[in-house]
Amino acid sequence: MKQLLLTLTFALVFGSCFSQGSVSTLFYDESNGLNVIEGTTMVNDGSANGGTCMFRPASASGGTIWAGPYVGVTAGNYLLQVRIKVTSNSSTADLFMLDIVSQYGYVTHGALWIKPNMFRANNEWQLITIPVSIPHGITNLEIRGMNFQPGITDVYVDYVQLIPSSLPGLYSNELTISGNGNVGIGTITPREKLSVNGNIRAREIKVEATNWPDYVFEEGYGVGTLEELESYIKANKHLPGMPGAKAVETNGIAVSEMLKLQQQKIEELTLYLIEQNKSIGTQNEKLLQQGKQIKLLKNQINAIKKKK
Structure with a gap:
């Protein structure tokens, strides 16, 4: 190497x-x-x-x-x-x-x-x-x-x-530098600036990305409902905005784009969790009020029974 x-x-x-x-x-x-x-x-x-x-x-x-x-x-x-x-x-x-x-x-x-x-x-x-x-x-x-x-x-x-x-080019099964400047390791037909037919090992990889999806947390971002999400998943077998299995098998995955999509889904999931927590809090408050009303009714019933 x-x-x-x-x-x-x-x-x-x-x-x-x-x-x-x-x-x-x-x-x-x-x-x-x-x-x-x-x-x-x-x-x-x-x-x-x-x-x-x-x-x-x-x-x-x-x-x-x-x-x-x-x-x-x-x-x-x-x-x-x-x-x-x-x-x-x-x-x-x-x-x-x-x-x-x-x-x-x-x-x-x-x-x-x-x-x-x-x-x-x-x-x-x-x-x-x-x-x-x-x-x-x-x-x-x-x-x-x-x-x-x-x-x-x-x-x-x-x-x-x-x-x-x-x-204009250097071609071998180990290393290829094509005439258009693409480099291949383990392939003689590199399709990108660097194509590797094999494993890559590194201490750290830094990927540059733009338009990081913090816009999910901006006012007015429509995350949709869980019911709508469930319907989409049933119909398409993958999350909205994410590539399907066949597309990935054919075209591969651009790491920076996939990181952005995954981050977008994480932030949308966070919004769902926040809404669910609010809903659970509301339900708990309702149950608490209902409990108080039930206790009050029980006390009233007991008071009536004592008068009899």
């Missing part, structure tokens, strides 16, 4: 900062610039680009997995993507660091520790993405897999690529 939020934030911020014109995706593998370091071997893999990929077994020593290419790129904002898979995705430990540097490692433009649990399945290729901003004059840009940690899991690396982040 942290990687996803980092990608989202930087892609949105950087995407509008540079106009990169016709700069195209830069693609590298072991055939055109990635240097395989001792401890890493090339293996055949039918699912890999070109049928081969780099392999670093868990039993290998620590250190660098690969280095390179040493190239110059047009200044601008990019998405660095590396296609990786792991034999086991159960560990939460740091496996190796993916970084993109220049000045022969002295300047870091982007870096991320790769962990096995970042992968959705064992032995399944996945693109790891880091947003990077490359300044002018970089002639020896290098993409590396560094600080491999032995004993955790085998790792396979297929290729790396730099995608200009000013492309």
